[in-house]
Amino acid sequence: MHLQLFEVVANILAVVVLIAIAAVHVYGRRRFEEGGSRPDPEPQR
Amino acid sequence: MNILELIGRALLSGLGESLSLLWESLYGLVLGFLISAVVQVLIGERTIKRFASDTPGGVAAMAGFGIISSSCSYASAAVARSLYHRGAGPRASFAYLVSSTNMNVAILILFWVLVGWKFALAEFLGGIIIIAVVTTGLSLLFPGDKLERMREQVPQLVLGDVVTEDVICGMKGERKHAVEHGGRTFLFCNAQHARQFRQDPKEYADRLTGPGTQTTKGPAALARRIDETIAKDVVCGMDGTEEYRADYGAKSYLFCSGGCRSSFWNDPMRYLKPHQQAGDSPIHVKAEHDPPRARLGSLRTWYEVTQKFVGDVKMLRNELMVGYLIAGFAEALVPHQWLSGALQQVGHVPVIGYVLLLLLGLAIAVATFVCSMGNVPVAQFLKLAGIPLGANTAYIYGDLLILPLVQIYRKSFAPQLTAAFLGLFILGAVIAGGLMELLIGHLPGGL
Numbered sequence: 001m002h003l004q005l006f007e008v009v010a011n012i013l014a015v016v017v018l019i020a021i022a023a024v025h026v027y028g029r030r031r032f033e034e035g036g037s038r039p040d041p042e043p044q045r
Numbered sequence: 046m047n048i049l050e051l052i053g054r055a056l057l058s059g060l061g062e063s064l065s066l067l068w069e070s071l072y073g074l075v076l077g078f079l080i081s082a083v084v085q086v087l088i089g090e091r092t093i094k095r096f097a098s099d100t101p102g103g104v105a106a107m108a109g110f111g112i113i114s115s116s117c118s119y120a121s122a123a124v125a126r127s128l129y130h131r132g133a134g135p136r137a138s139f140a141y142l143v144s145s146t147n148m149n150v151a152i153l154i155l156f157w158v159l160v161g162w163k164f165a166l167a168e169f170l171g172g173i174i175i176i177a178v179v180t181t182g183l184s185l186l187f188p189g190d191k192l193e194r195m196r197e198q199v200p201q202l203v204l205g206d207v208v209t210e211d212v213i214c215g216m217k218g219e220r221k222h223a224v225e226h227g228g229r230t231f232l233f234c235n236a237q238h239a240r241q242f243r244q245d246p247k248e249y250a251d252r253l254t255g256p257g258t259q260t261t262k263g264p265a266a267l268a269r270r271i272d273e274t275i276a277k278d279v280v281c282g283m284d285g286t287e288e289y290r291a292d293y294g295a296k297s298y299l300f301c302s303g304g305c306r307s308s309f310w311n312d313p314m315r316y317l318k319p320h321q322q323a324g325d326s327p328i329h330v331k332a333e334h335d336p337p338r339a340r341l342g343s344l345r346t347w348y349e350v351t352q353k354f355v356g357d358v359k360m361l362r363n364e365l366m367v368g369y370l371i372a373g374f375a376e377a378l379v380p381h382q383w384l385s386g387a388l389q390q391v392g393h394v395p396v397i398g399y400v401l402l403l404l405l406g407l408a409i410a411v412a413t414f415v416c417s418m419g420n421v422p423v424a425q426f427l428k429l430a431g432i433p434l435g436a437n438t439a440y441i442y443g444d445l446l447i448l449p450l451v452q453i454y455r456k457s458f459a460p461q462l463t464a465a466f467l468g469l470f471i472l473g474a475v476i477a478g479g480l481m482e483l484l485i486g487h488l489p490g491g492l
Binding site: 024032 | 354
């Protein structure tokens with residue numbers, strides 16, 4: 001029961017963190033990179 | 046019940062199990078990726094390179110850096126290759142490869158969340174054993190300066206009229222992916238890059254500059270007016286050399302390696318814009334010199350963190366997806382009792398049985414083609430099916446033996462060195478799996 005509650009709370013926090021990361025990523029791209037429409041380069045393997 | 050209904054139920058059940066596994070491990074994944082991204086931004090590749098000597102201290106330092114860096118096997122193989130080609134010792138490079146894929150903080154958190162603390166501990170300690178076996182084995186197999194002399198067997202960028210380094214990704218090219226252009230032969234590491242080159246050969250051929258390459262001496266390069274030479278590698282911040290030179294705009298940029306130059310050509314503005322925005326000269330890589338604590342308050346730092354985070358997720362998304370799907374469908378469709386019975390039968394054969402289980406773990410990893418992070422959900426399934434902890438540990442280590450990675454090793458290191466690493470790695474994984482079973486497998490507290 002406690003474990004399930006922990007899992008739910010932790011995952012909700014994880015979703016909040018993901019949203020914050022997406023927001024900073026989009027805002028940072030507009031602020032620091034001209035144009036703002038260039039997609040991220042695909043990382044090399 | 047007709048066959049279509051059966052297939053539909055199986056699909057739904059498999060997808061449901063996969064999503065359930067993803068939900069179980071979501072916070073672990075996010076936390077792991079976030080820690081890894083923050084550390085990568087704060088420490089930087091330049092600092093890592095400074096410690097990459099082939100001494101025991103260098104090996105330990107590189108293993109330490111591997112623990113806090115990105116956990117994708119493909120990315121790790123590329124970094125290990127790049128480190129080796131920039132002068133890092135082979136032992137230190139392999140130590141980085143092993144630790145960044147199997148002992149990485151992101152993967153350990155995911156292990157802990159999904160499979161249990163004993164497994165995370167076994168994976169970490171086993172990684173140390175593998176590094177010890179590989180580095181000691183290389184010293185014994187290649188005494189004196191034999192290891193260093195093997196660098197000469199790694200082909201150089203340009204040999205006569207043949208450009209042996211893939212001008213798109215910086216990897217070693219192959220004859221079977223050769224393209225003729227401008228009187229020269231360009232080799233590529235795969236067919237896709239060769240096709241990409243054929244679509245716009247001039248664009249890529251012009252990327253090659255520097256002594257010994259015709260492009261710099263070609264009319265286009267000679268006609269270009271060069272106002273300034275930037276001696277500091279704008280990609281990594283190290284000192285550049287004329288050997289790896291690129292003319293862009295009215296400036297010449299020097300790089301420390303072909304890999305950095307390729308990264309620059311893939312997206313020059315990515316490396317130049319931050320300096321232009323800040324009004325810096327690209328000669329100075331300001332971010333590398335700032336103390337980490339001061340940089341944590343800056344929006345740019347956090348933007349860089351999100352870039353690393355997104356980049357790592359992009360690199361791993363396919364592997365993770367495949368891993369979760371394999372684990373979900375296996376969980377839904379393979380009867381545990383059947384698999385458990387088969388595993389126990391093999392395991393009951395004295396001594397050899399356990400070695401077979403360890404090798405089976407490695408074989409499953411090679412067959413699934415998934416990198417270490419994607420293997421974690423599958424490891425959870427194997428655990429529930431009753432595979433012993435040691436064999437499951439070996440299964441995770443096996444991600445460094447999948448064919449695409451072996452291809453990268455082949456293209457990056459001398460043949461003898463590649464063969465020695467693979468042999469020693471398998472030996473190390475078997476020893477580590479066996480020892481972890483003895484030391485940790487029987488500890489109380491569940492797997």
